[in-house]
Amino acid sequence: MNRFLSAHFRAFDWLNHHWESPRSTRWISNLVVVFFILGSVVPLLIFLEIPFPFPTLSPFFAVEIAFTILLVFEILGLIFLLPKSVADSIGKQFEIISLLLLRDAFKEFGHYMGDLNWEPELLLELLPMVADGFGAVLIFGMTALFYRTQKHQKITQSNEEQAEFISVKKVISLYLALVFFLIVFLDITRAFNTGVVSFSIQSFYTLLIFTDIFILIFSLRYSSKYYNLFRYSSFALATLFLRMTISAPAYYNVLLAVIAGVLVLGVTSIYNGLLIKSSTAKLGS
Numbered sequence: 001m002n003r004f005l006s007a008h009f010r011a012f013d014w015l016n017h018h019w020e021s022p023r024s025t026r027w028i029s030n031l032v033v034v035f036f037i038l039g040s041v042v043p044l045l046i047f048l049e050i051p052f053p054f055p056t057l058s059p060f061f062a063v064e065i066a067f068t069i070l071l072v073f074e075i076l077g078l079i080f081l082l083p084k085s086v087a088d089s090i091g092k093q094f095e096i097i098s099l100l101l102l103r104d105a106f107k108e109f110g111h112y113m114g115d116l117n118w119e120p121e122l123l124l125e126l127l128p129m130v131a132d133g134f135g136a137v138l139i140f141g142m143t144a145l146f147y148r149t150q151k152h153q154k155i156t157q158s159n160e161e162q163a164e165f166i167s168v169k170k171v172i173s174l175y176l177a178l179v180f181f182l183i184v185f186l187d188i189t190r191a192f193n194t195g196v197v198s199f200s201i202q203s204f205y206t207l208l209i210f211t212d213i214f215i216l217i218f219s220l221r222y223s224s225k226y227y228n229l230f231r232y233s234s235f236a237l238a239t240l241f242l243r244m245t246i247s248a249p250a251y252y253n254v255l256l257a258v259i260a261g262v263l264v265l266g267v268t269s270i271y272n273g274l275l276i277k278s279s280t281a282k283l284g285s
Helices: 002-019 022-039 041-047 061-081 086-112 120-149 159-194 201-219 226-247 252-284
Strands: none
Touching (some): 002 061, 002 159, 022 061, 061 086, 061 159, 061 201, 086 120, 086 201, 086 226, 086 252, 120 252, 201 226
């Protein structure tokens, strides 16, 4: 059993080491540029009325595919961040949602590439794009505030317990990565078979909800304090709201994301206050 777990730890550490290297950062940047250039061919094909395998693509596909590739790597970053800090992984989820909202705004803009007739009907049609863009800015600000106010507090009582907790999260993250790669592979296969390009991020966020709940339950081995339990539970609930954001219609997606942001900011503020009060009580005793 120990040999089996050690193999998982080595695999995760190897992947994480290569993921955080400067070489990987350059490789990701180059890949995004390549896909953006390839996606830029789509408007030309549409303008020249040349048939190609994906006729449903938007003329603004280059920006859409660039954001999608960025989202793929942001999700991988989230997976590798999970063993280090559950709280920081929640912040990474909000980063992903803000990028999703920006991508959706650009996707809407792709429907208005020609001459625009500035009538009231058009202004109403542009409102979802404005809402997504403004929502992305709101989530960006909330994410920055969340990172700024975050205070990390170990829930374990010893270094051995801390190492065990991190090890369990490493195994979870490794299998999350495998499932994510499977989802991406299936999306690529579906795109070539149907001609429709899509990214099944909803499936991954559903899996994240169960992951958060499992970590919550497992953390009870080390601490059953009410405020720790409530904090982890609220993070799982925030993930649920973010999962609903992905499939929600215009306006509601922004509303759900903002509600999730207010939830984690409120819980973080109260949790920090409890930590200060607890530290003060220990000093006074």
